[in-house]
Amino acid sequence: MAVALLVTLLAIPVGTVAWADGRLNNKVDLGTPGQRHHTGKGTNYLLVGSDSRDGLTDREKEDLHTGSAGGRRTDSMILLHTGSGGTTMVSLPRDSWLTIPAYTSPMTGKRHGPAKNKLNAAFALGGPKMLVNTIEHNTGLTIDHYVEVGFAGFVNLVDAVGGVPMCLERDLIDKKSGADLRKGCQTLDGSAALAFVRQRHQEAKGDLGRTRNQQKFLSALAHRAGAPGTMLNPYALYSALNAGLDTLVVDRDTGLLDLVSMFRAVQGVTGGRGRQINVPVASVGFPTSKGSAVLWDGARARQLFSELHDDRTVNVKDGGSR
Template sequence: MTDWTDRPGEPPPEWAPRQEPPAPSLAPPPSTRTAPLPGMPSPAAPGRYASGVHARGGRGSRNRRRPSRSRRFLRTAAVLSSVLLLAGAGTYVWADTRLNQQVDLGTLSGRVPRGEGTNYLVVGSDSREGLSQQDRKELNTGSAEGRRTDSVILLHTGANGTTMLSLPRDSWVTLPPYLDPDTGRSYRAAPNKLNAAFSLGGPDLLVRTVERNTGVHIDHYAEIGFAGFVGVVDAVGGVDMCLDKPVRDEDSGADLPAGCQTLDGAEALAFVRQRKQEAQGDLGRTRNQQKFLAALARKAATPSTLADPSKSFPTLRAGLDTLIVDEETELPDLMSLFEAMRKAASGGGRQLNVPVADPDLRTSKGSAVKWDDRRARALFTALREDRPPR
């Protein structure tokens, strides 16, 4: 045997003189290996060491096998999945902490009992908060302070599907007794328009008024202002709408041709606010609002977006600045709300208007919308009992 194949620890032959073993060397000795004789197996693979600290697989080996391509792929996929999960969780936490939960439904008095299913009161207000003077001019919003309702939608979800019910803001209803928060003066129950409840007592009085006149318990409240509405539409890249006729309204600034087109935030706001050219006035406006919200929900509230909050980050960021909700509403509740709107918009639910007996009722407060009491009562009872409306 040659020196490089001797087994470590084997005693030297007796005739060899006794000597101190040399200090171990970290570098392998130069190879003097020659080709084996015919018929002799090679003691080790060429260039490899059969024993010692540098043997293949031993401690300190510098020739470790690289991970296979499939293993590297799995590791990369695992890292990316972790990053995506963290991003989604981060977006979720960020959005949940940004919710403006300023409405406390738990403190309201004279409320109706809970029914079956879940009911959301969705309000579009004309709040100018977040708009500069230039924005107000370009959007034709005027300069009025405070906020009033531009749309009121009662959204019901339950075992029998989703119902999106528009309540005209000019509906002639009975306001419950209330206390003016600015003057401290008390007022008795009295007839008035639905949007008066919002302007006189804010979300609290609006919720109590809706419950008093429908008998439907409101579980969650969500309100968005002009700036948030425009921001959401722009964040999703505009909304596709097909109009049967041109829409032109000087007050709202709407100037849209007939046919299919993509509305940006400013155009969309003008479209849902206009009512002067609608034959049925406020009723026509509520139909336009439902039509637009259906198109917006189809684009913004897709199943993949709802399942992954990080995908909805631009939309959430655009809307949260002017979004007001009740104290019990959290991000999962908003996701359920968006999903319900998407279902109603895609044929998986119902889009209705409250039954009307007179769209132009003359009152001391001007023209108002009078509900058809019998049919409206039947509709509200069906929602309260979570039955499909007839």
């Protein structure tokens, strides 16, 4: 989550902002600037938490229960829409069963036609650009900005702001994510926070339960990052900035001002001035050739994305399965 990094940009000197702008990893190519066909009104951001292990030592990988797989995959995806119709954050389950549009494999050069698959497979097949293309294809929206942070950046950001207070309604113990959390209010450090937002095996609704936890944590993180104790502490500000820039990945057209605008929108939603919802879902255990998947509710999903496309007030209810 890039929120803790973005809030620091509102409080640091202009010269430091220029320095940070030069360090942004603008390597994601979403298409030729000015030539991408934009449909709809308002601005759409795609916030991605990836399972990139870049920046982690072998010991840290073991301690954080990340495994040692190479490359990176999507671990969380949030579509943020801002405009005159309000601000809405929509969680997109990584196991969503969608159509991946036709593509040419960057590894083999072979052309593949459209095919059904899980949403996170799009990232594995063609990286951020394929992920964006797939979301655009299935929603009718245009993604204007892409922002991604990996495991190391997430852990360091949480630690840099002094941890994030969370109140849990029950014990959460999950060997795969490393979560070992007790019921009640506590402050999660980076390691515990990563385990919390990754675990889903203790959630009755699996991936949907995890996306709700991620939204809950994002709200708490935005509040913590914007608190006076963080904003007025130069050490915390620069620590968060350094931590975030190490693993933050954005598209070529995204600069610090875009990130600041995104943070302000997130801060508004988590402060109650906007909506946080899951995409409408018909089934969370839909059987497919790729295993169990999350099936969107076609009618309600179309309504949601039509409202966002036209920058109208969102009236679709939160997307739990029926």
